[in-house]
Amino acid sequence: MSPNSDSPIIVQKFGGSSVADAEKIKNVARIIVNTYDKGYRTVAVISAMGDSTDDLVALAGNLCRNPGGREYDALLATGEMVSVAAVALAINEMGYKAVSMNGQQAGIHTEDLHNRARILEIKTENLINHLNDGYIVLVTGFQGINSKGDFTTLGRGGSDTSAVALTGALNAERCDIYTDVRGVYSTDPRVVPQAIKIDQISYIEMMELARVGAQVLHPRAVELARQGNIKLCKRSTFDLEDPGTMMIGEVTADRNNAVTGIACDNSQARFAVEGCPDRPGIAAEIFGSLANENISVDMIIQSLGRKEGTNDIAFTVGSTDAYDAMRVLEAVKDKIGAESITSDVEISKVSIVGAGMIDRPGIAADMFEALAEEGINIKMISTSEIKISCLVEKDQGHDAVRGIHKKFFPHAHATEDVLVNEKVGY
């Protein structure tokens, strides 16, 4: 059954691993065509093939010290242009009509800011016309154009956000995000094979998990889905029988588990402004200057400095902002009369997230105990109502996640212990 102009719209998104080679592209083409055959006007947002965005990032890194701005976006945006055209060719070959669109052709307008622009508006006319003409529309993820008509990108992992924003703008029935795992797990299954798949997760918990580094969904995508009440599902490209993980509005109060998910973020940098004079206005000067450069700060700790009447102020930023943060801090240091600035990129932020931890004392202590049992030292701690984060040495990040997972999801590891015991002959 072919869709007509009254048919519901579905937006699907396929990540880089789903379109990594010609065979995988053909598989994705079949999934899209199946949806179209069920009578849906179908829009598919495609990410760059395999690791090709990483390759473009590495190329830029070999060409300049601090890649960024217009030309960096122009370079990164090419990855998705390759993949949409490739999927369109595969669909056309199957005898269907497909059209590929880049961010401009799809009418995706963003802020002027490069490298992590937000989508402001999607002008859907071109998209709708093609859908109503019977086309399957393939849209580049991760990119848009700004008020100057230049390409912008939405931040790494931003194709998810393109898909959710299109779902809202097109008033589509739902948004299915296809990837190489069966949905959202209690932690990254590559790090902890015993991770448990979550059937339903609240937007708010998913948003926190995404923000603290679970790369499984882009934080802004979840935020947009929550705001627009958009049906959002994360599922597997390679196991179509599995319904995946559905985002839901409400948080179930009586969960058995206080912790829903655990994430590890290795792309943070820690700065310390040491020997700051202990007077009003110093923190405002430091963080105001960083904010003026659009640099978001995460964990913050102020402690007594070595010299009397001074403080040390330590905090973390995303590692892509580290170069700019250092530049800003050098200037601030002289202005406020601080002693020195130190930085450390060999860190990992490990976080637990769960609406079930509200009003449940002891969760933080359990997390710290799990780290202690692994012999892992904590450098910084931050908490919010449904999240606790600890900064640890980078090479201990994965061990930290495993230890914490075992603490909060012991049942998932039970058979592992039996197997280990069997192996050693108990």
Ligand code: ADP
């Ligand atoms: P895509 O290329 O489809 O966008 P990503 O690499 O961005 O895929 O995200 C999928 C990967 O996210 C998975 O392969 C998995 O290793 C990782 N991941 C990290 N945390 C989680 C989690 N909590 N649940 C599921 N996957 C996770």
Ligand code: ASP
């Ligand atoms: N290709 C981009 C990246 O690798 C965007 C995405 O895949 O979501 O970050």
Ligand code: MG
């Ligand atoms: Mg992704």
